[in-house]
Amino acid sequence: MTKRLTEKQKEEIVKSFKSGAAIDVLSEKFTCTIPTIIRNLKKILGDFKYKEFLNTNKSLEGKSKKNKNKSKDILKNNFDSEDLKNDHIKSKLFNENITVSNFAPMDSFYEIAPIDYEMDDSSRKELSSVPISQVDFPKVVYMIVDKKIELDIKLLKDFPEWKFLPLNDLNRKTIEIFIDLNLAKRSCNKEQKVLKVPNTDVFRIAAPSLLRKGISRIVFAEDLIAL
Secondary structure (H helix, E strand, C coil): CCCCCCHHHHHHHHHHHHCCCCHHHHHHHCCCCHHHHHHHHHHHHCHHHHHHHHHHHHHHHHHHHHHHHHHHHHHHHHHHHHHHHHHHHHHHHHHCCCCCCCCCCCCCCCCCCCCCCCCCCCCCCCCCCEEHHHCCCCCCEEEEEECCCCECCEEHHHCHHHCCCCHHHHCCEEEEEECCHHHHHHCCCCCEEEEEECCCHHHHHHHHHHHHCCEEEEEECCEEEEC
């Protein structure tokens, strides 16, 4: 199963994010995906606070880039001034018949042999999901169903944290399972209810049946499970 963040790591992520750290930087630092960072920040801070800090961080990043560009302009002006000075010196040396003989034009060329190897033009492999055979489910999970005990089926594109995936993957049918009862209840509307699954082996057993219904992925916390 994909390594999960500890509570201490989550606290460090939130603290760094509040201090202005970019999400992609946090992803590299804690060796986890960007959706994992976003999901935990939203869960701990709430959507409103998350967006508030995100906008603040983007504003700070914009000011930083502006200062960097300003510094580049100053350096460029300094180099331009130095170039003018050097041009003046070179002109003076030339007028005094001082020549530089260390450089000579190339009167030959080299032919570079073409690269001789086969390019891999196969379709990009989808690396975001984890095969269900490699997932170590907890003993109990929860899922959302309607009042007729029908599964709550969504498309993967309905989950903002996975929108970086290719279009073909975003159109996959999915079901979502929860490890936390309260989180499941918060995701449940009036026409739905939370179903307790006391034996998680049922997902491996039911995988062929789910695939026949067109359901090929399970969204589970920070994991995207492939059936």
